[in-house]
Amino acid sequence: MSVFSRSRLAALAVVTACGAAGTVLAVSPAHADTVAIHDIQGSTRLSPLAGQQVADVAGVVTGVRNYGSVKGFWFEDTAPDADPATSEGVFVFTGSAPTVKTGDAVKVSGTVSEYVPGGASSGNQSLTEITKPTVTVVSSGNAVPVTTIDSRSVPAAYAPAGDPAAQGSVNGLPLRPRAYALDYYESLEGQNVRIGSSRVVTATDPHTELWVTVRPRENRTERGGSRYGSYASQNGGRLQIQSLGAVADFPKADVGDTLAGTTEGPLDFNQYGGYTLVARELGTLEQGGLERETTRAQKSGELAVATYNVENLDPSDGTFAAHAAAIVDHLQAPDIVSLEEIQDNDGAKNSGTVASDVTVNKLIDAIVAAGGPRYEWRGIDPVDGQDGGEPGGNIRQVFLFNPDRVSFTDRAGGDATTPVGVVRTERGEPALTASPGRIDPASTAWKSSRKPLAGEFVFRGKTVFVIANHFASKGGDQALASQYQPPTRSSETQRHAQAEEVNAFVKDILKVRRDADVIALGDINDFEFSGTAQRLEADGALWSAIKSLPKKERYTYDYQGNSQVLDQILVSPSIRKGPFAYDSVHINSEFHDQISDHDPQVLRLRP
Template sequence: MFSRSRLAALAVTTACCATGAVVVTSPAHAATVAIHDIQGATRTSPLAGQQVAGVTGVVTGVRTYGSSRGFWFQDTAPDDDPATSEGVFVFTGSAPAVQVGDAVTVSGTVSEYVPGGASSGNQSLTEITKPTVAVVSSGNEVPVTTVGAKSVPAAYTPAGDPAANGSVNGLTLRPKKYALDYYESLEGQNIRIGSSRVVTASDPYAELWVTVKPAENPTARGGARYGSYTSQNTGRLQIQSLGAAADFPAANVGDVLYGSTEGPLDFSQYGGYTLVAREFGTLKQSGLARETTRAQTSGELAVATYNVENLDPTDATFEEHAAAIVDNLKSPDIVSLEEIQDNNGAKDDGTVAADVTLGKLIDAVVAAGGPRYEWRSIDPVDKQDGGEPGGNIRQAFLFNPERVSFTDRAGGDATTPVGVVRSHGKAALTASPGRIDPANEAWKNSRKPLAGEFTFRGKTVFVIANHFASKGGDQGLTSQFQPPARSSETQRHAQAVSVNSFVKSVLKVQKNADVIALGDINDFEFSGTAQRLEDGGALWSAIKSLPRSERYTYDYQGNSQVLDQILISPSIRKKAAFRYDSVHINSEFHDQISDHDPQVLRLRP
């Protein structure tokens, strides 16, 4: 492999004064500069910023759309170092005048491009920019590397270099030991996968995820479960298409791309290593059906949480959400809704009321054959609860007045904290509904918890509706920094402490109080957030009562994972009469009406 100084001496540049284009010339021996010399044995090129000439290979893919137009080409005479990729992307900026199978000679500048920008923490993509390209011949055989279960290591990534702030960029690749090193060693190469199961449904951006390891942490319905921070599922691979978006398959989790799918291995801002398919396998549908939970018995209280994804009166999904509540969830007695927007949605004019949004949903539930729910909520202060600007999202309770009653107690508003008092020897809220600790810095620009007091068959049940801070800003699993930083969890940890403290205040007054804290927690059942919610045994995440293969509520980048939770106090857990169900109606489907699956808890207070 050539050193930086050796290659710099080989390449001589001149500028064409008429056009400003850079033309690269070199002595004849510069032709020995190969793609694997450019890629090197680390994640960044040893030649970054330098000009190279006479780089040869065969075109394996052409991208004629979007902001990153260009082509991939690959050396047909690889070296014997498995760490050095034989393929690279050539950024042309406009539709390139080459075709797959063309043998080409390329000169240009070696560059490192970070999808999403340096602040994203993403790994960089090695490219040749400002190229001059000569087509030598056409119709050549395209080299290909097969990627499968046996070729991808079980370990995900090495730890980053402490001297480089945890970056793995400068570490020599060990493709036989780590999955991310293996994929990086193939960056820009033409790869082929065989029949592979879909583990994240296709999305509006013409992307889906498959696994090349069918036995790796499978869910009961065909996904790949994310069960810990060190179990990232190494077989996951994002698939995009080099063809028209309209030709992209509409796939659900559990479907299979049969046959071979082939194309260059790219690195995407959203998801990391991506097979950009030039040829697609044939989609075979698994027939995955949306789940339906069972109805509660007369003596069971059914409590659900459902993130309805920025619902406002202009949306076209009210009938579908209503059908989900009535048909799939069997009309729970209490429904905690997250992401209810104000009456004019994202229009930013100071509106904060959401009575029109909630009324429209309730009417749709009745039209679908369900009960006429009543609702309780507290309007936020304008632009203080985060979410889509102008939308003023908040939590709200729906409840069936024929089955459960709500204890209305005045005093709750956007800024007044709800407290706990003793009344007739039992715990009671000072306001119902009321917001928990709204002035706490933990809830800055985030949804404040909504507490309500319900009565079912003469028994009081306290319900706390939550929507914790999102994971926005966290580094991805394929970040150059390993382990990736989860900066957003700092706020969720503080939020969890706030909710846990409130629950403890209820239990201090009444040890056997039935308390349910539920909602979009935006964190895993094994996370530090969940641990803080459960601190001291005040709560327990009931999704852990399910078999591991059924513990998921959300599907992200090929990982089926838990974000939505229902946590219960010791009195409910000790009764052992509760039943939990994660009702999979959204996360696994390409035509989802929300990105979250609802959760239902049935209990006997």
């Protein structure tokens, strides 16, 4: 079960108190008052009684959490008011295993608190709670109230615009549950909710979570996910599912499966996904039969170029045979493969080791054992600790190439710190000053991030320039369910600078020869409609070839119920004119037993 550690601070005065993984917002305490739950929740995201003591709050227990450090229970008023904006449920934080059980009618006295999962800096919405409780059980075996969430109840619009006077926060805005999905879910915070049969849109993860959609027609992908196609397509039907029961019983679901029947439990909010149905009762898994895709083999006159993020691959991993099968069987042994997240020879051990020959050769041997070609490879070892990623791992991009189909033009001079340039040969052709070489490694655009690896390949007498990329991650961006709307995407500032660097380098090649074949590919860590992609494509130097696919097929990654593009292959104008074929080969992102969280991409062209 995914449980985040929490730090609780008492509500003493008008303060913002920061804990290790959360923030408690408090005001000056007042005398205890007898109020209803809907009075505590109020009609905005923040309780009008935050910091105040309340007495004898009545309700029925709807769920008990007795694991982790978030122990407590939810209870709900059985006499709701007429205001759809005020929730009738609330969480009671006990700190130790609660003694109540579902169906108990209770009276609770304590202090109202607003807790921000992940801390105030996360930008997350807060969770209204009662802390330091005194609990009295009045009776047991009572019926549990329930509210049904379905496609008719969740609005199509996702979130209101935040209040400019509050730095874009929606906290103080009156809830409009009939207008916005986030307001609707907030109006049910802490209540016992129920969904019917719902399609899985993100597979079960290692933290025993999955995502479903209660709006089955909302931006549906060809294989059953919900596609994230723009910053205004947040897919409000997404809902995270966890379990209040034994995690061993949690279904191992893939995208397109169905959580059939009834799933019911309290509606929580956490830092790892926002609104979450914590299920007392889980539906039954009905498998949709999703299978891993296999692309077609390249023809003799086609050059096949692929990108594949192998997720922190190091010699100690047990995934080499599976990655080899993916490359040989599902990708049909592309002529050139850009690998991202190749780690050094001792992986995350922070030993100063930067060489990755053991890692790469182990993968090549596995590919041969799987019936594939004996690839050759090229790469440049980074400076220890300078390229980000898992500490000690020294991740980098590496080229594999099939020497029976394509050759690599080796040109000395490339190392971790020397920038590669473009020159004009005596024949008037562009050439790299070093092959392989790294693009402007000293630039601040690449600080604590992977530097692009550029190389020259020759296929049937034609030179093709390939640039392998792994742009800065999205770490630090505010979540879609943030209290700030629209959320701030702070990480894209660095990716924009990186995209401009790569775009400028491609232009240097095209200045020498306008019809040069250039491919920039890899884990771009940004969407095909993003500002990063726009900067890569600036002035027509490149074009993201995933846009040649039907919209329902444009995704490479699945995150919190959204199928989205992070991996891209961008091509120069000569390649865009075609003919070419593009395939996003879905073998990982939609499956609970994935060996990487990224799907590989393949481009087939005729240089």
